[in-house]
Amino acid sequence: MSDVKKFLYVNRRAPYGTIYALESLEVVLIGAAFEQDVSLAFLDDGVFQLTKSQDTKGIGVKNFSPTFRALGDYDVTRLFVERESLEERGLTEDDLQEIMYEDEDDDWAEKPSIKVVSRAEMADIMADQDVVLSF
């Protein structure tokens, strides 16, 4: 068994109303230093974390949504978003911000980190992990 484990961070909460979303992102960034195989899942209200045009000036808290765009620099390049969760909330992939990474195995080509998957595919992704961390 290799030392590298598959970690999945499961995000099911909206941003700002509680601290879960921000704390998850902090843990992902810390965990990235350990060079594990990291993926993020966004389902239920977690899909709201990735929406475009967040502007928190009026509520006096930090807008952490741009930080998702830095994840690629930490080799966190897989953000799975559940299609059914988007649809239930009247959202589409167009409502999400664009998050890109540079693929070092493909001449540093820019590729999207977000992949919209079905609920069934999300279940398969979850079942394929060594460690699942829930927020």
Added chain:
Amino acid sequence: MSTLHTVNKSPFATTALVSCLGHCKDGDAVLMIEDGVYGGLAGSQMAPIVEEMGKKVALYVLTPDLAARGVDASRLLEGIEGVDYSGFVELVTKHDRTQAWL
């Protein structure tokens, strides 16, 4: 006599909004704040429920909370009015009591 109800939870995460709307009287107002603002989204699974139950009350959202979450006012159900913090205070003064649905 009327009540201002505030709801601060996402309707997709808890039953606070549905329960609130189910307990409103004619002439009451419901102000969606914090994660509650998602209750105003058009085209969502919750929209028909909010639209139907909201017929007898005035529905408001707190616009700074909308902006924080990247929700443009154009995405809201028809008839929902946006208010800022001073509008919130005005609503409080216009009603006899304020009830928070946490």
